Amino acid sequence: xxxxxxxxxxxxxxxxxxxxxxxxxxxxxxxxxxxxxxxxxxxxxxxxxxxxxxxxxxxxxxxxxxxxxxxxxxxxxxxxxxxxxxxxxxxxxxxxxxxxxxxxxxxxxxxxxxxxxxxxxxxxxxxxxxxxxxxxxxxxxxxxxxxxxxxxxxxxxxxxxxxxxxxxxxxxxxxxxxxxxxxxxxxxxxxxxxxxxxxxxxxxxxxxxxxxxxxxxxxxxxxxxxxxxxxxxxxxxxxxxxxxxxxxxxxxxxxxxxxxxxxxxxxxxxxxxxxxxxxxxxxxxxxxxxxxxxxxxxxxxxxxxxxxxxxxxxxxxxxxxxxxxxxxxxxxxxxxxxxxxxxxxxxxxxxxxxxxxxxxxxxxxxxxxxxxxxxxxxxxxxxxxxxxxxxxxxxxxxxxxxxxxxxxxxxxxxxxxxxxxxxxxxxxxxxxxxxxxxxxxxxxxxxxxxxxxxxxxxxxxxxxxxxxxxxxxxxxxxxxxxxxxxxxxxxxxxxxxxxxxxxxxxxxxxxxxxxxxxxxxxxxxxxxxxxxxxxxxxxxxxxxxxxxxxxxxxxxxxxxxxxxxxxxxxxxxxxxxxxxxxxxxxxxxxxxxxxxxxxxxxxxxxxxxxxxxxxxxxxxxxxxxxxxxx
Numbered sequence: 001x002x003x004x005x006x007x008x009x010x011x012x013x014x015x016x017x018x019x020x021x022x023x024x025x026x027x028x029x030x031x032x033x034x035x036x037x038x039x040x041x042x043x044x045x046x047x048x049x050x051x052x053x054x055x056x057x058x059x060x061x062x063x064x065x066x067x068x069x070x071x072x073x074x075x076x077x078x079x080x081x082x083x084x085x086x087x088x089x090x091x092x093x094x095x096x097x098x099x100x101x102x103x104x105x106x107x108x109x110x111x112x113x114x115x116x117x118x119x120x121x122x123x124x125x126x127x128x129x130x131x132x133x134x135x136x137x138x139x140x141x142x143x144x145x146x147x148x149x150x151x152x153x154x155x156x157x158x159x160x161x162x163x164x165x166x167x168x169x170x171x172x173x174x175x176x177x178x179x180x181x182x183x184x185x186x187x188x189x190x191x192x193x194x195x196x197x198x199x200x201x202x203x204x205x206x207x208x209x210x211x212x213x214x215x216x217x218x219x220x221x222x223x224x225x226x227x228x229x230x231x232x233x234x235x236x237x238x239x240x241x242x243x244x245x246x247x248x249x250x251x252x253x254x255x256x257x258x259x260x261x262x263x264x265x266x267x268x269x270x271x272x273x274x275x276x277x278x279x280x281x282x283x284x285x286x287x288x289x290x291x292x293x294x295x296x297x298x299x300x301x302x303x304x305x306x307x308x309x310x311x312x313x314x315x316x317x318x319x320x321x322x323x324x325x326x327x328x329x330x331x332x333x334x335x336x337x338x339x340x341x342x343x344x345x346x347x348x349x350x351x352x353x354x355x356x357x358x359x360x361x362x363x364x365x366x367x368x369x370x371x372x373x374x375x376x377x378x379x380x381x382x383x384x385x386x387x388x389x390x391x392x393x394x395x396x397x398x399x400x401x402x403x404x405x406x407x408x409x410x411x412x413x414x415x416x417x418x419x420x421x422x423x424x425x426x427x428x429x430x431x432x433x434x435x436x437x438x439x440x441x442x443x444x445x446x447x448x449x450x451x452x453x454x455x456x457x458x459x460x461x462x463x464x465x466x467x468x469x470x471x472x473x474x475x476x477x478x479x480x481x482x483x484x485x486x487x488x489x490x491x492x493x494x495x496x497x498x499x500x501x502x503x504x505x506x507x508x509x510x511x512x513x514x515x516x517x518x519x520x521x522x523x524x525x526x527x528x529x530x531x532x533x534x535x536x537x538x539x540x541x542x543x544x545x546x547x548x549x550x551x552x553x554x555x556x557x558x559x560x561x562x563x564x565x566x567x568x569x570x571x572x573x574x575x576x577x578x579x580x581x582x583x584x585x586x587x588x589x590x591x592x593x594x595x596x597x598x599x600x601x602x603x604x605x606x607x608x609x610x611x612x613x614x615x616x617x618x619x620x621x622x623x624x625x626x627x628x629x630x
Contacts, residue, residue, distance in 0.1 A: 013037060013044035014073040033085055289324040290317030303327060333430040339443040340427050341396065351394040353492060353499070354444045356423075356437075358453040359399035359406060361471040363413065376409055379472045381481040388485065388576050390418040392492035394444075398423040398451070400435040400458070416583065436461060447498040450488070464500040467511060483512040486519065486569065493568055519563075527560045 015033075037044050072079045079085070293300060306319050344350045357363060366376050389395060395418060399406050403424040410422055428435040437458045439449060451459050454471035470480050496502055506514055 013042055015044060286317065286321055290321035293320060300327075335429060335438065335441065336426045337441075339441055340423055340439070341421055341443045343443065351392065352448060352495070353393045354442075354449045355389060355393035355395050355488070356398045356439070356449065356451040356453075357395060357419075358451075358455070358458070359397055359401060359409070361454045361473070362452060362469055363397075363472075364409065365472055365474040367474065376412075377474055378413055379481060380476060380478050382413070385481040385485060386414060386418040387416065387580060388573065389488060391572070391576065392489070393450075394421075395419045396421045396423060398427070398437055398453075400425050400428055400437075402426075416587075438462070439465065447500060450491075450499055450503070464504055467503055467506075470510070480512060483516065487511050487515040489569060489572075490515070490565060493565065519566075522563055523566075526563060530560050 034044070072081070072085050293304060295301065304323060306316065306323055360366065362379070363382050364376050364378050366374060368374050386395060397406075397410055397414075397419050399422075401409075401424060403426060406422070406424055410419070425435060427437075429438045430436070434457060437451070437453070438461050439446065439451065439459070440461065442449065446462065446465060449465050450467055451462075451465050452467050452469050453459060454469050456463070456466060456468050459466040469484065472478055472480070491499060491502065
């Protein structure tokens with residue numbers, strides 16, 4: 001290697017290249033490499049070989065296009081190209097790549113540094129020759145990394161390895177004293193070798209003390225004007241080394257005093273801004289919701305429960321704000337309409353009773369599995385239940401499901417439209433995390449309203465109108481609706497004035513079971529009376545007359561009597577079944593007719609895509625069926 005390319009003894013790594021820091025191609029790799037060298041406390045320098053013909057001649061034997069490909073030397077030995085060094089940085093193998101087997105340097109405690117040593121160090125830093133600057137600035141740059149890493153670790157002992165660095169010839173390079181200046185090694189280029197960072201102990205300790213003194217002075221007395229790089233040599237070094245850069249081996253402790261001093265102003269500012277925004281928002285909300293109530297707003301005045309003496313413009317602001325906040329909350333938790341159902345139909349069309357039926361677990365059951373997703377099953381007997389009771393009741397489906405999910409289910413459940421109205425979650429009241437079905441604003445006489453629901457808590461506001469039913473979990477053999485039908489049928493046929501009294505008598509009981517017991521008791525009583533009458537007639541004149549009749553007596557007279565409600569039930573159900581068969585036949589005929597008409601229209605359609613492109617859209621048909629004349 002030519003002697004004029006050897007370093008001056010103050011660095012260990014040399015980067016040879018042409019404007020390395022300004023080359024866009026190697027800018028990212030350059031930053032990674034320099035940060036790694038600084039973090040590893042390795043001194044380095046840059047050498048421009050573009051203007052040195054001797055360097056070019058030597059480098060051409062090592063790599064091609066040396067003016068654009070930076071090369072790395074460590075301790076005077078060639079290590080590789082800049083790209084290879086960047087790859088070593090990515091793989092955390094740069095120390096092996098450069099041959100740096102020694103451990104990173106640890107600074108010693110500088111508390112015993114005298115003022116004379118600091119003054120002498122300051123004179124060394126301020127020396128104008130470039131050689132001195134090249135020796136001092138890399139040392140300061142590396143020392144700052146350690147100072148920031150150990151700024152808050154006063155309790156950790158920091159020792160300096162006093163082992164001297166051996167040269168290639170095996171001799172030890174001792175540290176020069178103040179009375180004995182360092183010898184110039186340029187006289188013997190073959191034995192010249194860059195000194196280790198270990199030889200810069202006083203320089204590094206002095207730089208750490210200067211940095212500490214400058215930080216304390218800045219904290220105790222804030223400056224109105226930032227010093228320029230020319231005003232202080234240490235400030236110039238600080239601009240070259242960012243404060244956020246730290247050694248990967250010794251991460252800065254989060255609770256350090258330096259980090260706390262830098263974090264407190266920003267944290268306090270954020271808290272002040274947050275507190276100011278919250279205060280401004282609270283005052284703005286108070287003035288907005290506490291504004292005077294417009295007397296022309298009749299709907300709001302009807303809901304307003306504020307006493308008249310608290311409606312003053314200023315003193316009543318808090319009361320008005322609380323009222324408006326509560327009123328706003330009621331808009332989201334109360335039913336969307338004042339009347340859930342429209343006005344009743346004329347008397348000749350209106351059913352005398354209203355039957356509210358729940359959807360989930362009462363008429364249907366929903367289940368989900370991985371293979372099929374959501375599936376909905378309808379309860380056995382639901383078709384006959386809805387159709388038959390529609391003759392006596394105004395049937396309303398009242399569910400807590402949202403309308404967008406319940407409407408498709410109801411369309412499939414009731415294709416013939418036996419239910420007159422449907423009420424969804426928008427018609428419920430939300431209280432304590434539950435959806436309450438409040439029928440106080442149903443717009444119907446509550447003495448004629450029966451609510452079928454498997455969830456008794458849904459009608460906690462009107463429990464007397466509730467007819468609790470057994471929930472259905474998907475059992476295909478369930479017959480509860482068929483067993484419940486006689487009770488609802490009996491109420492409608494007997495024209496009960498107030499259904500709440502009847503429902504209250506069945507509170508806490510299974511209505512279907514209890515009503516079946518009552519019917520059986522009535523039938524047994526009638527049969528016992530009939531049998532007693534038959535015993536009285538035996539041997540009397542009536543028995544001789546019946547024997548003398550040509551038919552041998554009436555067959556009906558020999559059978560037990562049927563209760564009147566049972567006779568009416570059989571007649572009504574028979575009529576309903578016949579009516580249903582007629583409706584189904586008509587519906588099927590109408591469906592076939594519509595399908596035939598649709599097929600005929602498709603057959604007669606002579607418009608093709610080609611005609612549409614070439615002739616355009618045909619004119620609409622005229623009143624007599626033919627095309628309109630243009």
